[in-house]
Amino acid sequence: MNAWTFESQPGALGDTTVTLVEGGSFCVCSSSGDIVPGGAQGVYHADTRLLSRWELRVDEARVEPLRVITAEPYHATFLGRTGPRPGQAESTLMVIRDRYVGGGLREDLTLRNMSDEAAGCVITMHVGSDMADLFEVKGGHAHHVSAVETAADTSGLLISAPARSRGARVVTDPMPTAVPGLLTFRAVVPARGEWVVTLQVNPIVEGEETPAWFSTQHGIEHAEPARRRADWDRLSPVITTSNRTLAQVLDRSRQDLGSLRLFEPDKPGEPPSVAAGAPWFMTLFGRDSLLTSWMALPLDQSLALGTLRRLARLQGRADDPLTEEEPGKILHEIRLGAHSSASPFSSHAYYGSVDSTPLFVMLLGELRRWGVHEELVEELMPHVDAALGWITRSADPFLYYRRKTDHGLLNQGWKDSFDGINFADGTLARPPIALAEVQGYVYAAYIARAHFAEEAGDQAMEEHWKRHAERIREAFNERFWLADRGYYAMGLDGRGRPIDGLGSN
Known part of the structure; x- marks a missing residue:
């Protein structure tokens, strides 16, 4: 793929x-x-x-x-x-x-x-x-x-x-x-x-x-796009500031975010999801769309709602090494192009992402913390548990990635270029790799599920996911902290060695 x-x-x-x-x-x-x-x-x-x-x-x-x-x-x-x-x-x-x-x-x-x-x-x-x-x-x-x-x-x-x-x-x-x-x-x-x-x-x-x-x-x-744009301008929160530069940045950000919304023609009443970026990424991505809609929660919670629902409909159900689909897994990207030798699976979802799945659970937890969309939690809870099932089947306690075939992405986190994950001496890290930020997303997913259980009055389930969160937190601080460097490792490589390159996601 x-x-x-x-x-x-x-x-x-x-x-x-x-x-x-x-x-x-x-x-x-x-x-x-x-x-x-x-x-x-x-x-x-x-x-x-x-x-x-x-x-x-x-x-x-x-x-x-x-x-x-x-x-x-x-x-x-x-x-x-x-x-x-x-x-x-x-x-x-x-x-x-x-x-x-x-x-x-x-x-x-x-x-x-x-x-x-x-x-x-x-x-x-x-x-x-x-x-x-x-x-x-x-x-x-x-x-x-x-x-x-x-x-x-x-x-x-x-x-x-x-x-x-x-x-x-x-x-x-x-x-x-x-x-x-x-x-x-x-x-x-x-x-x-x-x-x-x-x-x-x-x-x-x-x-x-x-x-x-x-x-x-x-x-x-x-035209439908003009009407949607007018509604976005009319319904978006108004932020007043005496700082002209900040006002311009906020207004441009609001306009750009509105232009990244994706609507499904066959679901006219459905809230929009959000694309990864213009122009080449005007499609649904797991990681990018989830992070963007999470950061946009103070402005418009409907982006998170639409993104979660669309990703849930596309959640993995079968094992397919070519697209890296697995039961419970959330996709990396979806493409709609015609079948061609350059893109043999472009009409399907590609699932080569290690962080989309925990981010899916984390975003639903964040959306619920705003005190709304209780019915959405009920609707998506089977998808949440399927996602957590994929995570826990793979994580012990850390969540690693390794592509299934030589056609997939070599690195499957935010830094997804082939040379994006390296040691301080420049040596490339070899998969399977456990990225630092991914473990944070997994921790947040466990905490979110514990909160859902608490709301439902299921104390046993709440304690179960709290133990998972505590375990990965303790293991992370023990394995990832580089005391001689004063910072956390970027990840662990296939041999369990801390990847000591200094970087940030």
Whole structure:
């Protein structure tokens, strides 16, 4: 199973790159709004790159970028201008690209004529797609393959990759002249007037086409992402401070957190879970989503509620060495891309995480300590006990990790790069490894379960989990403390030796 690691991410996207996100969809493009092929730029949905090229030309020339305005995480306005018109010394034609990302793409393209003479223009949009899986992009293996077909149809362009059950339809209003890979509009922009075209990219997943979330069928303000964003702004706590910098940081953090929320289309009333990060981690991760929703408890407890429920539905039930699924285990990440050699199990959950499972129990305990969601505890208690069953089957008293096959993550804690866990002399620690912070999560999980038992009046169960907590606490202080160094070891290696590299998670 391939999984995301820091060293295998795409290279730096550059300072001029613009990223827009909404749910599991995102767009990475240049400051002009163009998506230039050959790198990591594109429009992504369901872990698939729907568009790898989206380049605008006016009279066969590029548009000069002037400014980018990002009003919301899913919306940007790209301002540019064409070259001077015939007989003019300066440009008189402004180009405005209003782009909305979510479940595909919507772009409202406006040409605004500043002169007293009508402008005759040929506008072309070069469109390309490799239908690459995210894992192909991050591994640098994405390339256009013959299996991707592009054809003109009555609405614009139809892009399909039958072997991957993925595709996209480009719809425009007004209608263009369309040939594979190219949309052409012949326009007359009135003097002191405007010409407007709307382009919409609808994803096709498993043969089913769905309209982009900012559909032309309704106003932008009525789109589901816009309504959810307005509710988030309206219902979020207001923090007042005289420190302007702190106020800006808090406001930006609130906006960013709102943009990381993940909603499940088939569960419209369900609270959202939270993604691990934009743009490449806009999906559910065990560790990252649990930690983020835990830290966000003072702001919005629904993120923890939604994350816990979704992870519970995906909790391990069987033994599968390839995905590292085990009964009771909480997943590391889930990917939705098409089956490909770069990501053979990307349509399934991957469970190669040692800390997601204790964090699951710990977060439910923290949520209950806020004095709410008693019914959630009852709902999730079987999942809590299944998670603790996985922990106690593996921990004696410490919880170690070791991947099941050579396709999994070598290191399965927060530092999950292959060289992230090392001794002070630089020697890499070899699994099985017991990480320091993971033992803290296990301790917190035991304490949480003891609190649940106390609330239920089950004194025997309460004492049982308190003994587990006391045992791991005493053993940790004995085995992990490096008296000669004055700090705790990062972990224990497969031979039980303290990993004395100085680091922090």
